Amino acid sequence: MLHVVMIEPEIPHNAGAAGRLALATGARLHLVKPLGFSLEDKHVRRTGLDYWKDVDLRVWDSFDELRIAADAGARFWFLSTKAQRSHWDAEFRDGDYLVFGCESRGLPEGLIHEAGEQAVRIPMKEGGTRSLNLSTAVGIVLYEAVRQVGGV
Template sequence: MFHIVLVAPEIPHNAGAAGRLALATGARLHLVKPLGFSLEDKHVRRTGLDYWQDVDLKVWENFEDLKQEADPAAKFWFLSTKATRAHWDVPFTDGDYLVFGCETKGLPEAMVYGAGEQAIRIPMAPGGTRSLNLSTAIAITLYEAVRQDRTW
């Protein structure tokens, strides 16, 4: 199973969409506080549709707690527009964590730069947009990981 990690997500629609992606791919969704919304928010439930109650969801007080509970063999991939390595150049394996930052700021720079080769980005055309919608970025990265893993 792959893991989707949202660090300090702000927009309930994106969490709902991430939940649907997790369910569609057999992934687990991790939300790291602070959350910019309540999990009872109608927008989370609306975007997650009637699937939300079936999402494999874990909520964490902080990122360090999540890392301590993770399998030591698991890799954490940190998605950022500041990274230089393309997501399609990464050897994803079952059990990996795909870590995304909040919608307005992304991941903290210390987290991205501290990740070394495990900081990755989704390439975009020069002169185009500066970033993608969070749920779009999750879908692109998660399905590349699933494509490589090919367990189903």
């Protein structure tokens, strides 16, 4: 099973869309507080449609709490526009955690620096756009990981 982690997501429809992606791929969705919305928000439910109730969802008070609870040997991949390495160069394995930051700030630079080779980015045309929508980024990286792992 792959894991999608959203640290402090701010926009409910991104969490809803990530939930649908997780359900479609058999991944688990982890949301790390604080959330910029209520999980009862109609936008989360609307984007997740009638699937939201079936999403394998875990909500954490902190990222450290999630890390402590993760299986021994679990690998965390940190997605950031500030990373140097492409997600295409990552060798994903079953059980990996794909970690995304919030919409307005991304991941803290300390996490990206600490991650080293485990920090990856989605390649984009230079001068094209600063970043992608969070749920779009989740879909791109999650499906690459699923392809490599041989899932779905």
